[in-house]
Amino acid sequence: MFGPLTRFGAISAARRVVPRPASPRLAAAVGGGVVLAIGVRGILAADVGVAPMDVFLVGASEQTGLGIGIVAVVVQLSLLCIATSLGRPPRTATWIFTLSSGATLELTEGWFDSAGGLAGSVAAWAVGFVLVVTAIAILVVGTDAGGSFELLSQAAADRGLPPVPVRTGLEISFVVVGVALGGPIGPGTAAFAVAVGPAVEVACRTLGAVASPEPRQRTVAGGVPHSADAPPPPGPPRDRAARRGVHVGRRRR
Numbered sequence: 001m002f003g004p005l006t007r008f009g010a011i012s013a014a015r016r017v018v019p020r021p022a023s024p025r026l027a028a029a030v031g032g033g034v035v036l037a038i039g040v041r042g043i044l045a046a047d048v049g050v051a052p053m054d055v056f057l058v059g060a061s062e063q064t065g066l067g068i069g070i071v072a073v074v075v076q077l078s079l080l081c082i083a084t085s086l087g088r089p090p091r092t093a094t095w096i097f098t099l100s101s102g103a104t105l106e107l108t109e110g111w112f113d114s115a116g117g118l119a120g121s122v123a124a125w126a127v128g129f130v131l132v133v134t135a136i137a138i139l140v141v142g143t144d145a146g147g148s149f150e151l152l153s154q155a156a157a158d159r160g161l162p163p164v165p166v167r168t169g170l171e172i173s174f175v176v177v178g179v180a181l182g183g184p185i186g187p188g189t190a191a192f193a194v195a196v197g198p199a200v201e202v203a204c205r206t207l208g209a210v211a212s213p214e215p216r217q218r219t220v221a222g223g224v225p226h227s228a229d230a231p232p233p234p235g236p237p238r239d240r241a242a243r244r245g246v247h248v249g250r251r252r253r
Contacts, residue, residue: 005171005193006053007036007132010200011147012167014140021144028142029093033100036135037069040105042128044068045112046121049186051132052193056174059181069106073098079148086155093145101135125188133196137203 004010043051050058054068057075061068076098080090112124139145146154149170153163179185 003168004197004200005168006149006174007051007136007196008053008147008149009167009171010136010196011140011145012150012153013197014136014200014204015146015150021142024091024093024144025142026093026096028138029096029145030100032135032138032142033097033102034104035131035138037101037104037108039128039131039133039135040101041108041112042124042131043188043192044128046125046128046188047184048121048125049188049190049192050184051196052171052175052178052189054178055183055185055189056178056181057183059178059183062183063181067106067109069102069104069109072105073102076102076148079152083148083151083155086152087158088146088151088155090146090148090151091144093139093143094147094151097139097143097145125191129192129195129199133199133203136200137207140200140204141207 004013040051040054043054044058057068057071060066060075061071064071066074080094080098083090139147149167152170153167156166157163175185175189
Protein backbone atom coordinates (compact mmCIF):
# COMPACT_ATOMS: atom_id res chain seq x y z
CA MET A 1 0.00 0.00 0.00
CA PHE A 2 1.26 3.45 -0.94
CA GLY A 3 0.96 5.10 2.47
CA PRO A 4 3.73 7.57 3.31
CA LEU A 5 3.15 10.41 5.76
CA THR A 6 5.99 12.79 4.90
CA ARG A 7 7.65 13.99 1.71
CA PHE A 8 10.75 11.88 2.46
CA GLY A 9 8.59 8.83 2.94
CA ALA A 10 6.82 9.65 -0.33
CA ILE A 11 10.13 9.66 -2.21
CA SER A 12 10.82 6.19 -0.85
CA ALA A 13 7.39 4.75 -1.60
CA ALA A 14 7.23 6.31 -5.06
CA ARG A 15 9.95 3.99 -6.35
CA ARG A 16 7.28 1.31 -6.63
CA VAL A 17 5.51 3.51 -9.17
CA VAL A 18 8.45 4.76 -11.24
CA PRO A 19 11.84 3.04 -11.48
CA ARG A 20 15.15 4.83 -11.42
CA PRO A 21 15.80 6.37 -14.85
CA ALA A 22 18.47 4.92 -17.09
CA SER A 23 19.80 8.42 -17.84
CA PRO A 24 19.30 10.60 -14.75
CA ARG A 25 19.34 14.34 -15.19
CA LEU A 26 21.12 16.30 -12.49
CA ALA A 27 19.19 19.40 -13.54
CA ALA A 28 16.08 17.62 -12.24
CA ALA A 29 17.74 17.31 -8.83
CA VAL A 30 18.46 21.05 -8.72
CA GLY A 31 15.05 22.05 -10.06
CA GLY A 32 13.24 19.59 -7.85
CA GLY A 33 15.00 20.94 -4.79
CA VAL A 34 14.11 24.53 -5.66
CA VAL A 35 10.44 23.70 -6.34
CA LEU A 36 10.24 21.67 -3.14
CA ALA A 37 11.58 24.52 -1.02
CA ILE A 38 9.16 27.04 -2.52
CA GLY A 39 6.32 24.62 -1.84
CA VAL A 40 7.39 24.25 1.77
CA ARG A 41 7.46 28.04 2.09
CA GLY A 42 3.92 28.19 0.74
CA ILE A 43 2.69 25.69 3.35
CA LEU A 44 4.51 27.61 6.09
CA ALA A 45 2.88 30.87 4.94
CA ALA A 46 -0.57 29.23 5.10
CA ASP A 47 -0.17 28.94 8.89
CA VAL A 48 -2.67 26.08 9.20
CA GLY A 49 -0.16 23.45 10.25
CA VAL A 50 3.04 22.52 8.45
CA ALA A 51 3.79 19.24 6.68
CA PRO A 52 4.67 16.38 9.06
CA MET A 53 8.44 16.47 8.44
CA ASP A 54 8.46 20.24 8.79
CA VAL A 55 6.97 19.94 12.27
CA PHE A 56 10.38 18.64 13.29
CA LEU A 57 12.38 21.07 11.15
CA VAL A 58 10.50 24.13 12.43
CA GLY A 59 10.69 22.92 16.02
CA ALA A 60 14.43 22.29 15.75
CA SER A 61 14.90 25.67 14.07
CA GLU A 62 13.13 27.44 16.93
CA GLN A 63 15.12 25.58 19.56
CA THR A 64 18.53 26.13 17.94
CA GLY A 65 18.03 29.55 16.37
CA LEU A 66 19.22 28.21 13.01
CA GLY A 67 17.31 28.80 9.80
CA ILE A 68 14.99 26.02 8.68
CA GLY A 69 17.07 25.54 5.54
CA ILE A 70 20.22 24.95 7.57
CA VAL A 71 18.39 22.56 9.88
CA ALA A 72 17.01 20.66 6.88
CA VAL A 73 20.49 20.25 5.36
CA VAL A 74 22.05 19.18 8.67
CA VAL A 75 19.31 16.61 9.32
CA GLN A 76 19.42 15.21 5.81
CA LEU A 77 23.22 15.05 5.66
CA SER A 78 23.23 13.26 9.02
CA LEU A 79 20.71 10.69 7.79
CA LEU A 80 22.64 10.21 4.54
CA CYS A 81 25.86 9.64 6.49
CA ILE A 82 24.11 7.03 8.62
CA ALA A 83 22.81 5.33 5.46
CA THR A 84 26.35 5.35 4.04
CA SER A 85 27.75 3.74 7.18
CA LEU A 86 25.09 1.04 6.83
CA GLY A 87 26.19 0.26 3.28
CA ARG A 88 23.68 2.38 1.34
CA PRO A 89 25.56 5.47 0.11
CA PRO A 90 23.51 8.13 -1.68
CA ARG A 91 24.00 8.94 -5.32
CA THR A 92 25.23 12.28 -6.60
CA ALA A 93 21.71 13.52 -7.36
CA THR A 94 20.70 12.95 -3.74
CA TRP A 95 23.41 15.30 -2.47
CA ILE A 96 22.49 17.90 -5.08
CA PHE A 97 18.78 17.71 -4.24
CA THR A 98 19.51 18.01 -0.51
CA LEU A 99 21.74 21.05 -0.91
CA SER A 100 19.47 22.68 -3.50
CA SER A 101 16.34 22.42 -1.35
CA GLY A 102 18.13 23.51 1.81
CA ALA A 103 19.81 26.49 0.18
CA THR A 104 16.53 27.63 -1.40
CA LEU A 105 14.72 27.33 1.93
CA GLU A 106 17.37 29.49 3.55
CA LEU A 107 17.50 32.07 0.76
CA THR A 108 13.71 32.50 0.70
CA GLU A 109 13.47 33.28 4.40
CA GLY A 110 11.04 36.21 4.77
CA TRP A 111 9.98 36.18 1.11
CA PHE A 112 6.48 34.90 1.82
CA ASP A 113 4.11 36.73 4.14
CA SER A 114 1.55 34.86 6.17
CA ALA A 115 -1.62 34.36 4.17
CA GLY A 116 -4.49 36.51 5.38
CA GLY A 117 -7.89 34.98 6.15
CA LEU A 118 -9.16 31.47 5.70
CA ALA A 119 -9.39 31.66 1.92
CA GLY A 120 -5.82 32.95 1.62
CA SER A 121 -4.53 30.25 3.97
CA VAL A 122 -6.26 27.47 2.05
CA ALA A 123 -4.97 28.82 -1.26
CA ALA A 124 -1.40 29.14 0.02
CA TRP A 125 -1.49 25.61 1.46
CA ALA A 126 -2.92 24.16 -1.74
CA VAL A 127 -0.30 25.84 -3.92
CA GLY A 128 2.47 24.75 -1.57
CA PHE A 129 1.18 21.18 -1.53
CA VAL A 130 1.00 20.99 -5.32
CA LEU A 131 4.57 22.31 -5.60
CA VAL A 132 5.89 19.80 -3.06
CA VAL A 133 4.18 16.90 -4.86
CA THR A 134 5.48 18.16 -8.22
CA ALA A 135 9.00 18.41 -6.82
CA ILE A 136 8.89 14.82 -5.58
CA ALA A 137 7.67 13.63 -8.99
CA ILE A 138 10.49 15.55 -10.71
CA LEU A 139 13.04 13.96 -8.38
CA VAL A 140 11.72 10.42 -8.70
CA VAL A 141 11.10 10.46 -12.46
CA GLY A 142 14.10 12.54 -13.50
CA THR A 143 16.93 11.37 -11.26
CA ASP A 144 18.43 8.29 -9.65
CA ALA A 145 18.37 10.02 -6.27
CA GLY A 146 17.24 7.98 -3.30
CA GLY A 147 15.91 9.97 -0.36
CA SER A 148 17.34 9.41 3.10
CA PHE A 149 14.33 7.39 4.26
CA GLU A 150 14.57 5.22 1.15
CA LEU A 151 18.24 4.49 1.75
CA LEU A 152 17.66 3.72 5.44
CA SER A 153 14.74 1.44 4.53
CA GLN A 154 16.99 -0.39 2.07
CA ALA A 155 19.66 -0.73 4.74
CA ALA A 156 17.03 -2.24 7.04
CA ALA A 157 15.99 -4.68 4.30
CA ASP A 158 19.64 -5.70 3.90
CA ARG A 159 19.53 -6.80 7.55
CA GLY A 160 16.31 -8.70 7.25
CA LEU A 161 14.04 -6.01 8.65
CA PRO A 162 10.75 -5.10 6.95
CA PRO A 163 11.40 -1.81 5.11
CA VAL A 164 7.89 -0.33 5.19
CA PRO A 165 7.53 -0.41 9.01
CA VAL A 166 11.05 1.02 9.29
CA ARG A 167 10.13 3.91 6.98
CA THR A 168 6.87 4.53 8.81
CA GLY A 169 8.65 4.42 12.15
CA LEU A 170 11.10 7.07 10.95
CA GLU A 171 8.27 9.30 9.79
CA ILE A 172 6.29 9.01 13.02
CA SER A 173 9.40 9.51 15.15
CA PHE A 174 10.26 12.80 13.46
CA VAL A 175 6.72 14.08 13.90
CA VAL A 176 6.60 13.11 17.59
CA VAL A 177 9.97 14.71 18.31
CA GLY A 178 8.94 17.78 16.32
CA VAL A 179 5.82 18.23 18.44
CA ALA A 180 7.95 17.86 21.57
CA LEU A 181 10.23 20.62 20.25
CA GLY A 182 7.27 22.93 19.77
CA GLY A 183 6.80 22.51 16.04
CA PRO A 184 3.47 23.81 14.67
CA ILE A 185 0.84 21.19 13.99
CA GLY A 186 -2.71 21.66 12.70
CA PRO A 187 -5.28 20.56 10.14
CA GLY A 188 -2.79 21.21 7.36
CA THR A 189 -0.45 18.62 8.91
CA ALA A 190 -3.16 15.95 8.90
CA ALA A 191 -4.26 16.88 5.38
CA PHE A 192 -0.71 16.58 4.07
CA ALA A 193 -0.21 13.16 5.70
CA VAL A 194 -3.45 11.84 4.23
CA ALA A 195 -3.05 13.29 0.73
CA VAL A 196 0.67 13.12 -0.03
CA GLY A 197 0.78 9.40 -0.88
CA PRO A 198 -2.01 9.31 -3.47
CA ALA A 199 -1.01 12.70 -4.89
CA VAL A 200 2.62 11.68 -5.40
CA GLU A 201 1.57 8.39 -6.98
CA VAL A 202 -0.61 10.21 -9.52
CA ALA A 203 2.07 12.84 -10.19
CA CYS A 204 4.80 10.24 -10.71
CA ARG A 205 2.67 8.13 -13.04
CA THR A 206 1.67 11.20 -15.05
CA LEU A 207 5.13 12.70 -15.32
CA GLY A 208 6.67 9.29 -15.94
CA ALA A 209 4.27 8.61 -18.79
CA VAL A 210 5.05 11.99 -20.34
CA ALA A 211 8.81 11.65 -19.91
CA SER A 212 9.10 8.06 -21.13
CA PRO A 213 5.76 6.58 -22.15
CA GLU A 214 6.73 3.15 -23.48
CA PRO A 215 9.25 2.14 -20.77
CA ARG A 216 6.88 3.41 -18.10
CA GLN A 217 3.98 1.39 -19.49
CA ARG A 218 6.06 -1.76 -19.60
CA THR A 219 7.28 -1.25 -16.08
CA VAL A 220 3.84 -0.60 -14.62
CA ALA A 221 2.29 -3.46 -16.58
CA GLY A 222 5.01 -5.81 -15.39
CA GLY A 223 4.61 -4.67 -11.83
CA VAL A 224 8.34 -4.80 -11.15
CA PRO A 225 9.09 -2.99 -7.86
CA HIS A 226 12.07 -0.67 -7.61
CA SER A 227 11.98 0.27 -3.94
CA ALA A 228 12.89 -1.20 -0.61
CA ASP A 229 9.21 -0.75 0.17
CA ALA A 230 8.36 -3.54 -2.25
CA PRO A 231 9.36 -7.21 -2.28
CA PRO A 232 12.23 -8.38 -4.51
CA PRO A 233 11.35 -8.72 -8.20
CA PRO A 234 10.27 -12.23 -9.17
CA GLY A 235 12.43 -14.46 -11.30
CA PRO A 236 11.68 -15.12 -14.98
CA PRO A 237 8.23 -16.70 -15.40
CA ARG A 238 8.11 -20.29 -16.53
CA ASP A 239 6.49 -21.11 -19.81
CA ARG A 240 3.76 -23.43 -18.62
CA ALA A 241 2.35 -23.86 -22.10
CA ALA A 242 5.75 -24.98 -23.35
CA ARG A 243 6.06 -27.46 -20.51
CA ARG A 244 2.60 -28.83 -21.24
CA GLY A 245 3.53 -29.21 -24.89
CA VAL A 246 6.65 -31.17 -23.97
CA HIS A 247 4.67 -33.48 -21.70
CA VAL A 248 1.98 -34.03 -24.30
CA GLY A 249 4.59 -34.79 -26.87
CA ARG A 250 6.16 -37.36 -24.60
CA ARG A 251 2.82 -39.05 -23.98
CA ARG A 252 2.11 -39.19 -27.70
CA ARG A 253 5.42 -40.86 -28.37
